[in-house]
Amino acid sequence: MAINQDNEPMQAFRSRLADEIVDIPVRMDPRTGNYIVLWSDIQDGFENAKSVRKGTSLVPFITNDNFEQIIPLRIAYHPGIVLEVVVGGSTQAEPTAIGRETGDHIHILSSPFPADFNSMTQDMTTLTTTDYNANSQLPVKYSDGMPEESQSAVHSFNQLYHSYFQAVMTGQEIQAANIIQSVNQHFDGLQAEMEKNKTLQEQLVQMQQEMLQMQKQTLERLAIIQGRVQALLTQTYELHEYPIPRLFIVLPKEKGLIDKMKNPITDQYRLYFLCECGMHTMAEHSKTPPLIHLAKHEGYDVDRPTEFFERYGSYILTLMNMIKFGIIAASVIVPSLASLKILDGLDTTKEHINYIRSNITPLVDNTIKALQDLKSINTTGTELTMDAEFDKLEALEGADLRQLESYLTVKDQGRVGNLYRIVTPEGHVKWHLREVVELNRGNYIEETGRIEIKIESSNLARQFYDEMVKARGIQELDITLYWDATMDDLRSLAKAVAKANVISLTIDGTHFKNPSFDVINRGRRFDPILQLASNTGVRSLQLKGFDDFFHRTSKPSMTLAQKFRVFSMKLEVFDEKTFQSFQNLLEDGPLLTTLDLNLDHQYSVVEAISSILGRLQKLESLKIESRGRSIAASVSQGKMKVTGLIIRRLVDFDFDQYKFIRKDHLCNLTRLAIKYTPDEDPLADVLLHCPRLSHVQIGCKSERVLAIINRVISTRERILQEERSSCLRTLEMMIVGLKSFDVLADCDDYTYIQSILSFAEDSNAFGMRTWIRLQNKMSSMDNDPVNDFIRQHGWSIVFFDENKTKNDTFAAILDDIPSTRAAQLESLRFNTINFTASGFIRLDKIIQRSPNFKGLGLNVHLSEQGSLEMAQSLLSQYGTQLFSLELYGYVEKWLPEIASSFPTRDSFPNMASLKLKSNPPSRCIPWIVAMISSPSQILVSSSSDRSLAKNVVDKRSTRSDSEVTGSWTKLRRFRLRFAKLQPEEWRQLIQAIDFSVLEDLGFYESNFSREQLKLLIDCIPNNIHEVPLKTLDLLYTRLRYDDLLFAELQRKALLVTIEKYVLRDIGNKILAFS
Incomplete structure (x- = not known):
């Protein structure tokens, strides 16, 4: 709904003769x-306003009970809709192009009136209702003594006369309308001379009448076209009848054919689909309605063009005339060809698309002529008038649309023409660009009938509900309401869900507050949700962010018998009222099988549930989460059996403190997770008292890992020695907080060890895999806990990352691991500055004796010629196994050498992480682009150093097809620190980034600015449902604070955390904020 600066509502209007709102x-x-709109206000905004229309319907004046128009005249307010004002003598079928001016300047067509006017008229049979012969030019005789100024005026009038006919016959309606205005001005200026010269008067009057006649015929011609096109646009289809877009045009394929249209049978054509944008895709606050335009696709070659045109010729001719002259019909706007807006969105990087853009008018005209010539051949010379031809025209049936694709050469396997099918609020099926569907950050998974969407206003919500109801087959709806929804808003949602027969409903109410304008419904705000669950087919209900849910529901709604089988809720408030309401809700849910709760007061909830378990006869599964703790239980016949626990510390296992967890409950415990390092004795106690425990996860400090592993192993051996059975199969030693190990993460000030032990059934044997990231200087002393772990279980290491050891200690320790069991080493990452030549020899020996080795990460310090040669040697030897590369030191000096030796990603096909910690020279930008590009992207060379860019391309192009597979691992991580790049260099880098798998991106302490952020946001695609980007490091950049840009970034990349310490202007000071 449009509002002005005073927050007052506004009604949007547009003239049928202009695009402006x-x-x-x-x-x-x-x-x-x-709300009303006064007719006098409309007349003030639109001179000669005659009526107002909504689509094809007339908007009537408001009347009283006696159906008398109320004075002053007024119409009803239509929020969110652009009404059309009929101005002057315009009619319902009024073309958009006629009468629309482009400026004050009138261009006079200089070419003489064509001598072959008769043949031109015959060629355009379908565009005229009768032949008109204006070949005989009327000689304009000047009277004796006629002033030179008058002679000039008569000459100009004659030029305008012929220019008008040429403009009309070539379809230049805007030009013709402007010429008419100029003709009237010249005619008025010749009044004095006409009074003296009767012959001149007769000639000019006749010429003016002929122009008026031609104008009338033009309007009649366009009215016929518009009527037929409107009939096509309003044709509706069921979903199964509409497998391919129905709007398309056909153009000659090659330049050389533009003047060779006499034999259309042998000519080649290309079909281009149209995106059906219209009022139903208009953004809420936009004043300019979207226009139909060519889809973002290169088009499809037409096979068997003769057969194709014989079947679809009349239909195509109508569509070609539609884009030539423009139309407003069926809530869509087709711009006239003269405006070139039909070409908006085309990819101009393709050569043939540029050709179309430059020659669209003659291409359209020649297609029309080809179709007319084909009609003439098929009718054996019989003249076919426009009325007769259109009488044969029928809208395509579903079968016609399904067979259309058989005439096309389809090379891509994606959606036809990059278009996406939706249903409008009126129930019409339309084909749109995918980004149109995703305006509300929505995702439609057609295979499962699931919609995930985030909506920001009630108006947009109503539009979505209408589409959802008519789309059919929607089984699951996950909706986030990004505004403070009222009871009426929730009632609208419930009504739509019921009509659409949604089975599974998830509502995110995180953004709900306490609406001051909905005070009357304060105590029953969420009633529609419970009524929905009791009266419809919803079987699964999940609520997020409804903190005061039980305070905003009435008692009558609580007593309704709930039909849902799955109930999930995240709730923070749990006071006495909530406790009682919660019990009432569950008691009235006899069909409930699954209960999943996330609450602050975990134990009070368990107590509430325990008291009514006997009445929940069908309940099978219970899960309760609270402040990092989690209880999972199976329920049978009202009895709870705890099967899974996540606790912060082992002291939380105190049975006396938490009475609801009784020892008999734990007899069925199968999974236990402890977030922080436990003591060994209590842990052993748990293992002894939980005989069915099969999976244990422990977040543990690295120095305690060895002791806890050994205690678990010895406890399990004790159980087996006592001839008891042990169900323990897996022990996971994780990072503190139960964080998983990331092999691409940077080293910090801590050492991390993650181990997974797999135990055999009723045996002491076990397998083991270990990941280590070593930051502290590792000692060779026996009392070093990490060294002790390596000595005892070093055989289990699959990944080792070190950054601090000196004098080849790292290689020595790995080399000294006892070979009691087969080595499992798969990957290493190390800093080359810590190694000598002898250290590399030992390291290479370790790799050679590791049969499973497949990955190497290198942190390369480029300080001198020796370090460069060492780096080149390592990269040459292990390049195909490289998964991580970090270059730092004197990068500006030595990076060109690296880039020259390894110019393409084919040198490092498995690299997933790239980090540069220095300002790269301009000549290396093409190399960085090559490293971060996806396999499908084309390397764009930098103008700053053509030689290196050419080298990058040449090295790749000279390799054989077997060597260049065009496929490599896409980057998950890219960091560029201390860079000071030019805008064009930033553009090349950012546009090369592939966001389909990238999780970590950073430009720490660089000159990355607002312009680069805008470009980065634009480059994040809309067609990825969930962009994987999780971290964006913008610390100490030149970026100033911009709420709108950060919000737009968060909208596109929902998972991203922005690390920023950016500048913000406050008064005359610039402050930094993180």
């Missing part, structure tokens, strides 16, 4: 309290 203030009728 005019907002007119809305007034409130004091008698009825309804």
